Amino acid sequence: MENKAVEVRDLAKSFHGFWAVKGISFSVHRGEIFGFLGPNGAGKTTTLRIITGLSRATRGEAYVFGHSVRKEEIWVKEHIGVVPEISNLYPELSVFDNLIFIGQLYGLPKKERSERAHQLLKDFDLEQKRNVLFAKLSKGMKRRLTIAAALIHKPAIIFLDEPTTGLDVASSRHLRLLIKKLHQSGVTIFLTTHNIAEAEQLCQRIAIIVKGKIVALNTTQALKQKLPSDNLLIIKIDRTDKSLRQKLSKLSGVKTVIFENSLIRIQSDDLNSVLITIPNLLQQERVKILSVNTSSPSLEDAFVHLTGLDLELMKIDKEMKS
Ligand SMILES: Nc1ncnc2c1ncn2[C@@H]1O[C@H](COP(=O)(O)OP(=O)(O)OP(=O)(O)O)[C@@H](O)[C@H]1O
Ligand SMILES: [Mg+2]
Structure with a gap:
């Protein structure tokens, strides 16, 4: 069995001559929570979009469970879950119907998608909201439902782009617990964040990305022990x-x-x-x-030590857009 959930080799992306990602290489092990940590504009979303087949690399290759994203885009898309920063769900559909609709898109048989939708509502504490329109949910609930929908076809890996950005402390904690549970159930997790404490709490290994380059990659423990x-x-x-x-x-x-x-x-x-x-x-x-x-030392200390960046840079939080 392919032991690497993701492998990226010399990946680079240029937008009209501006290099957002500058030749990065790394792999994500099957079964881990891998953190992609960096300040705003570092190239996290760009990298995630390339690995998940939403955008093309200018140079380099990305593989998911050994399958080339460039050559086997459909295979890759069928075997991953992606949670973008801005939700891809339908505001005018109910919570339940959104899950059913996404299940349909993945070609799940009727009975299976209904069973799966019920199970996901349970797992993500959304049972009581099943008939509420997506548009009427709180931010935290929207985020939970978006993650649930990305899991409808039982992918072995899920990509989360800044899952807790814009959420209050309680909703963020709740979501982190759900992410840990998901990990315990065997799903590999690739998560981008600019929140150092979040990366420290959740991730087994962390890549620190600054201005399109990986400046450190190690276990969370080892990053801290560098000091x-x-x-x-x-x-x-x-x-x-x-x-x-x-x-x-x-x-x-x-x-x-x-x-x-x-x-x-x-x-x-x-x-x-x-x-x-x-x-x-x-x-x-x-x-x-x-x-x-x-x-x-905390991971914050290691981060400052490794990157020379001002911590205030990392604390800028963005409004959630959905
Ligand atoms: N479609 C695009 N066209 C032009 N420039 C882009 C495009 N997408 C991203 N960029 C630029 O590439 C750089 C990296 O952006 P990216 O969204 O990957 O950063 P990020 O690490 O996800 O940041 P954030 O924490 O703000 O989400 C930024 O300078 C951004 O302006
Ligand atoms: Mg981003």
């Missing part, structure tokens, strides 16, 4: 100001500085010296230290 674990300093202070970050970054021994409200997370390769210089600097700046802790 020595004893070198993270967390200081709570009573106020922040813009110049403080710059001054802290310039101190010898300081590698990265991340501000999170009144918390400063500092990565250092010389903890002994910064434990003296940082409090001195804060005192000079008349900033009061409320607490000091050391901690293991």
Whole structure:
């Protein structure tokens, strides 16, 4: 049995001379949750669209379970589930009828599609909404139904493009739980996200994509372990100001500085010296230290370390468009 659910070789895409994806290679193992993590405009959706046969690569190849997307597009489309950022369901059809309609498109026999639709409504907590029009659902419910519809033909892999973007905290959590359950039932999951915490919670392996290039690819654990674990300093202070970050970054021994409200997370390769210089600097700046802790690095720390990107870039959330 083909062990790679997805294989991508030197994939590139140019839009009128602008290279959105610049020759990337990676594979997704059967049975894993694979995260494609990157800031807005990194090339996540473009890559996903090529692998799922919705767009053509300018260069390179993509395979799904060993089948070439270019040469065997129909086979690939029949064996995958795709959940785009903007729902492809019909606003004027009910929840149940949407599932039946999509089942018809996949050629499922009448009895099977009805059974499958009922099961999916159960699995995705939508039974009570079966007769409600898609247009009248909440954002979270729309997203759940769109995922359910993508599973109607029991694909072995599902592609999710930013599944929780635009949802509130509770709906996002609910959806993440459903994604985990789906994974436990044996479905391989390819998910794009710009949410680092989400990638950390859900994914076994993560590729970090920035400006069309993969800058890191490893298990979530290994990405975090790229940072020595004893070198993270967390200081709570009573106020922040813009110049403080710059001054802290310039101190010898300081590698990265991340501000999170009144918390400063500092990565250092010389903890002994910064434990003296940082409090001195804060005192000079008349900033009061409320607490000091050391901690293991999070994926956020690894991300900043690996990409050099500002975390604020990643926190920009987009409105859900459906
Ligand atoms: N059809 C297109 N025509 C021209 N440029 C495009 C097209 N689709 C995408 N791009 C450009 O390619 C780059 C990558 O876009 P893509 O949608 O793949 O990014 P993304 O990582 O999915 O970002 P986001 O987090 O905002 O969804 C962007 O600069 C985008 O403007
Ligand atoms: Mg996108």
